Amino acid sequence: MTQTTGTATQHTIETCNAATSTVTLALEMGLYPTEVLYGAAYIFIDRAFVLLDKDEGQGRIGRWLVHLRGKTPLDDQQLRALSGEFGNELLSQALRRKIVKQNQKLIEEITTQAIAGAAGGTLPTDFLATDDDGMDFLDDPLGIAVPWEEKFKKKKDEPAPEAKP
């Protein structure tokens, strides 16, 4: 059993089998929320078969179990590299989540301003009808929905315009 320990992370290789190209990692549940686990699994889903499980742990803190199997045959070294990459991705996802949480308000504010700018300074509150003009959505006072042919149709008794020389 190999143990990889970082400053803020800990993941353990539970099993590593080159014959079946599988590696199983155990992660402390307290360190990795499910969103982080999902985020890392999503990155690996195109390279490996990923199966997540939970070891409830009797009398100790529960663990996430991550079973990875390479889509192509992998040797022992490659499997260990794969598990290391997964550990790195976990860290990356955890950091990303922390940054998003810290800057949530700022991100929302910038997004709102960007949307308001794209809409020509119109805010969502501008769309709230304050007075009813009594018109239906099918009403067409400017005749926009009238086809061109109908609008400019020649009348029968109207003389044709003279041709210019």
Place this chain on the structure above:
Amino acid sequence: MPDAAQPSQTVLLHRALYMQQAIKEAAETFADFASFAITRQGPHYAVAIADIDAEADGDVVAEFCNFALFNTMQKKRRKVQAVA
């Protein structure tokens, strides 16, 4: 991790990590290659996979697991976005 060589297998997907609807949708996706029966077994969903098409390209069971996981992630993300 499921073994590709078996003609029928049972996969245990933990209920804390996989959504039933997501598993059902994955089963529908792979319905042409195997038959699926989903039951509850303790903290897991037990998915009995039988009649696996031997001529199917790739590992049907493992691909099914990936699809179930991906569907779950998508559904959970949509749920979070809907709440926000």
